[in-house]
Amino acid sequence: MKILVCITHVPDTTTKISFTPDGKEFNAAGVTFIIGPYDDFALARAIELKEAQGGSVTALNVGLAETEPTLRKALAIGADDAIRINVNPTDAWQVAQEIAAVCKAEQYDLILMGRESIDHNGGQVHGMVGELLGIPSVAPVMRLDVVGGLATVSKEIEGGKEVIEVNLPLVAGCQEPIAEWKIPNMRGIMGARTKPLKVVEPTVTATSTTVQQFSLPPAKGACKMIAADNVAELVDLLRNEAKVL
Amino acid sequence: MNILVFLESDGSVKKSSLEALAYAHKTAEALGGGAITAVIAGPTTTDLGSLGGYGVQKVLHADDGAFVQVDIMTSAAVLKQAIAISNPDLVVLAKSSLVDAMAPRVAAATGAALATNVVDLPVLNNGVLTVKRSIYTGKAFSDVALNATLRILTVKKGAATGFEPNSATTIVESLSVSLSGSDKALTSKGTEKATGEILLPEADLVVSGGRGLKGPENWGLITDLAKTLGAATACSKPVSDLDWRPHHEHVGQTGIKVSPSLYIAAGISGAIQHVAGISSSKCIVAINSDPEAPIFKVADYGIVGDVFKILPALNQALK
Numbered sequence A: 001m002k003i004l005v006c007i008t009h010v011p012d013t014t015t016k017i018s019f020t021p022d023g024k025e026f027n028a029a030g031v032t033f034i035i036g037p038y039d040d041f042a043l044a045r046a047i048e049l050k051e052a053q054g055g056s057v058t059a060l061n062v063g064l065a066e067t068e069p070t071l072r073k074a075l076a077i078g079a080d081d082a083i084r085i086n087v088n089p090t091d092a093w094q095v096a097q098e099i100a101a102v103c104k105a106e107q108y109d110l111i112l113m114g115r116e117s118i119d120h121n122g123g124q125v126h127g128m129v130g131e132l133l134g135i136p137s138v139a140p141v142m143r144l145d146v147v148g149g150l151a152t153v154s155k156e157i158e159g160g161k162e163v164i165e166v167n168l169p170l171v172a173g174c175q176e177p178i179a180e181w182k183i184p185n186m187r188g189i190m191g192a193r194t195k196p197l198k199v200v201e202p203t204v205t206a207t208s209t210t211v212q213q214f215s216l217p218p219a220k221g222a223c224k225m226i227a228a229d230n231v232a233e234l235v236d237l238l239r240n241e242a243k244v245l
Numbered sequence B: 001m002n003i004l005v006f007l008e009s010d011g012s013v014k015k016s017s018l019e020a021l022a023y024a025h026k027t028a029e030a031l032g033g034g035a036i037t038a039v040i041a042g043p044t045t046t047d048l049g050s051l052g053g054y055g056v057q058k059v060l061h062a063d064d065g066a067f068v069q070v071d072i073m074t075s076a077a078v079l080k081q082a083i084a085i086s087n088p089d090l091v092v093l094a095k096s097s098l099v100d101a102m103a104p105r106v107a108a109a110t111g112a113a114l115a116t117n118v119v120d121l122p123v124l125n126n127g128v129l130t131v132k133r134s135i136y137t138g139k140a141f142s143d144v145a146l147n148a149t150l151r152i153l154t155v156k157k158g159a160a161t162g163f164e165p166n167s168a169t170t171i172v173e174s175l176s177v178s179l180s181g182s183d184k185a186l187t188s189k190g191t192e193k194a195t196g197e198i199l200l201p202e203a204d205l206v207v208s209g210g211r212g213l214k215g216p217e218n219w220g221l222i223t224d225l226a227k228t229l230g231a232a233t234a235c236s237k238p239v240s241d242l243d244w245r246p247h248h249e250h251v252g253q254t255g256i257k258v259s260p261s262l263y264i265a266a267g268i269s270g271a272i273q274h275v276a277g278i279s280s281s282k283c284i285v286a287i288n289s290d291p292e293a294p295i296f297k298v299a300d301y302g303i304v305g306d307v308f309k310i311l312p313a314l315n316q317a318l319k
């Protein structure tokens, strides 16, 4: 099975988010970048499928040279090779077109990625890539099994899950508990240095959206503390002050 | 601005879909009028004519024999068809697991500019439609310009508030959609759904438990309080990782994002990844035995104490 895993290069989940004073750009000073947690789940499942059934796992990122350590991490975790599409990603439509262009040439059986990136939370790329390639897409996928050319997928729905059967090729936007995150071991890290990482120039420039301004939510007021033996006061505050009951 | 609204039904038209209609109505009002059309796929018990109360001029209903299953692929086909017929400037959908997966396909097929996670009404600046989106998992916002003549928005709960439908009625037309082979690529093998519970993503009140509850055998404390309040139940990630509770109750960075009026966090430390999923709650109550727990930094009301004592007392006080 030939598997592509699209990974995002995003701020660590503990990052305190801030922007440049004019609100035009993300303030990346001192920020640690990671493989998107949802993409990390997708990568882990891809490697499990390869280990069980043979084939290959390629990790792909649309981004400039600064994202290469993140791709190397994917190689250390177990991807066989990596592709970086050398362009600054500014919207989902641009990223999806770039990914679709690679997929058209490579004919993957499975194209996995996270359900969404944790920076812009767009969640658009899986569906767009599926549509551009004329193949089905499913998200958010919590379980993925493949037998022959048939995938059995468990997809989250409100308050539960739905089991779906679909023939490959398939695009899946993944989330837990599809697989456990894999932590690279020393051998993986050493091996990753020499695994192929191909840089591809972009094919399209079209975007359909532009960010005009970033902002932070208003600061939260102080927490009002209530004595442990006085829950009646809490009920009163919820009813008459917060007016949520 | 002509607007098309995609509706979902889970028996009757979903509450979130009615909010999408309210959003469309308010948008049309703010941007100088325009026709509102609604489209829905599959059976529903709702009297669709009554949606006229939301200012809808026409409802397109795709529900003929061809429609065996409403899924990502078939509903994308329905929406594409409805766009072709009604030629809107703007398409509005309420965020849901179906819509999140389907809207991007429709955008790619139609060349529309898509904004997901929209939290407020759009504004029109020199002909360019701009929307506010929630990003960094609730930690920030972005104002995004949509540079196409067709725009698609998926809107979050609470994006349009304070709208009451009137008693007007509207016409309902049957929409016939011919599904291609690839539209029928997905075969549903069945769903597993918690029955009789309030759905977490749409809930107005949420009672949530963390590792401080010590084990699944103690969850009665959470469910009893939820029952008294008519609230949905939720949990932190370790709780679902440990299988104390089902995964679909897990709230946070990698789980469900909620935006209720009231979120009660019991025995939850308030890790940044948990808070990411609850930060758009109107009011947060924290119950934790550790006065230094970070949850108190984001809570509106806090009690330092033992969940095993506070939860039953709170339940009693509410009865």
Ligand SMILES: Cc1cc2nc3c(=O)[nH]c(=O)nc-3n(C[C@H](O)[C@H](O)[C@H](O)COP(=O)(O)OP(=O)(O)OC[C@H]3O[C@@H](n4cnc5c(N)ncnc54)[C@H](O)[C@@H]3O)c2cc1C
Pocket (backbone or CB within 6 Å): A013, A037, B209, B210, B211, B212, B213, B235, B236, B237, B238, B239, B250, B251, B252, B253, B254, B255, B266, B267, B268, B269, B270, B271, B272, B273, B274, B277, B287, B288, B289, B290, B293, B305, B306, B307, B308
């Ligand atoms: C990439 C990534 C993504 C993540 N995504 C999520 C996510 O989506 N959602 C999520 O929840 N977590 C997520 N996490 C995990 C997160 O970092 C925390 O580990 C988790 O939220 C902690 O859960 P908890 O508060 O239930 O448990 P703990 O941190 O163990 O906290 C238990 C709390 O209970 C209190 N307590 C104990 N006994 C009592 C008692 N008797 N009475 C009252 N209080 C008591 C303690 O003081 C403590 O504050 C993620 C982590 C990573 C790295």
